Amino acid sequence: MSDTAQSASMGMDARPLTPVVGAEILGIDLGNVDDAQFAFIRQAFDRHAGLLFRGQDLSPEQLVAFSRRFGELDHAPIMENGQTAVPGLPEVYLVSNIKGPDGKEIGSLGAGEAVWHTDMSYLAAPPDISMLHAIEVPPAGGDTWLCGMNAAYNALPEELKRRVKGLRIKHDGTYNSGGYVRQGVTPTDDPRESPGTYHPVVIAHPNTGQPLLYLGRRRMAHIEGLDLAESEALLDELWSYATREENAYRHHWRIGDVLMWDNRATMHRRDPFDAASRRLMRRTQVKGALKPAAYAG
Template identity: 45%
Template sequence: MDRTTATHSRSRIMMVEQHQAFSVTPTGGALGAVVTGVDLSASLEAELVARLREAWLAHQVLVFRGQSLTDGQLVALARAFGDPHAVEVCEYDRSGLLPEIDVISNIMVDGRALGALGSGEAAWHTDMSMFEYPAAATLLFGKEIPPAGGNTRFANLYAAYETLPEETKRRIEGRRSIHDIAYTAAGTVRAGFEAVEDKTQGPGAVHPVVRTHVETGRRALFLGRQSYGYIQGLPVEESDALLEELWTHMTKPEFVWEHAWQQGDLVMWDNRCLIHGRGSVSSGARRMLRRVTVRGEKPV
């Protein structure tokens, strides 16, 4: 039994023993687990939150099926794991929404978008990394799910870092990169920003290329959005080549697990040690999700 399998097995046994109605089943992929026996709309006891947090840290992604959550309940759930971000960068009408709720949707009404990201594919990225204090957790709730498309894929950046060639590890040790805020995960330029011509001057936070997870102590690669960014101190051409090498390695199939959404899914993931992306959705199929991100620590 390898270390990952052993960790998953111990986690599941411990959860069942300590809370009989609560089980954690690993996906069998590179990361992720499905949690059953928890109603997330209820007020969660401190012991249960601690156990869920333990499972989240062990598996990086937790999936809760068949949930029914109001926006207020989703925000309350996020608060059990930290301080939610208020939505600061937005290109759709937020009238009537709680400050912490971000809408991810392709639905249009009278020519207006009801949410972000539309129907196209979302490239690999890390949530909120363009800020000095990126997201630790993301909680994404599926209210309206199309019959096909829009799957979310995740890549394990612990494993990606640990399997890098030693020469590459030496090249990136101590390096920092710009997490560009000018572009969305859909590859479009954000409202109020311009396309970045000089990558060395790109707007956004600067973070270490390799970060140490404050809760697990493990090291992981940490990059913002695929195809964007700049590693400081390198010629732009060299930075581009190194970033391409890292992204190609990070997204190898052996590090990736894909979640196929069902209505009522609540998926919670740890942005400090993974990246995620999304497949496209037919423009005629309706997709509506609610998202809250929990503020993390400054990466080191």
């Protein structure tokens, strides 16, 4: 029996969300995943770079347990309200605009737009995987977008592929995805002087070997060895391919959704929503196992 037939006989299925990124996984309860189911999830994740699981009734502890099967988890950073994490679970980060009894938001990132980015790519070994579980969702807005970076690379003209081969981009560490200056960082207007880490423009996926355009975020980026004007022009050209609609999946949230994405093979963003509506997501993040390596093909 083939792997596909065996999975179907076990009630599991992976249905692509777009031709280039994302799949919905059917027939699996993430609170009770056996080894065969996890092997199916792992294989589908490498193939599709983003996975959606609907109707998941998970406690924070169950979310952590499932996430940990992919590797060691990062501890949540200190949030804008001074909280560090869900009590007793330092791996869980709250993404929310809901205000607590003290009038402060219980989580981070509020109700505004989060621009296209790769999570924490300013680190030498950025996180491998990010995962969100929807607890409360607004009636409209707050959609999360994924774009496939293998598709973005494949869309580049051959001349542009040759031009960027061997180049590195500084992934800026000044701002978070909500546009806030990170704690302890002094902002500068010159991307050549900002804090961050240089990574290859095109990396190889460590599991599949696929070439991936690896951009991080546009703000304050700089291409090593180029003057500022030349770097800005080349970055604008690369970003024009990365964020095309045909490379993207737009996710409309429902309560109980779990959406996970490969931080190396995708970028993501979030639409704004009415600040008077409530939104609460629990997030976990798998630590980076390796530094991004240049694609040699």
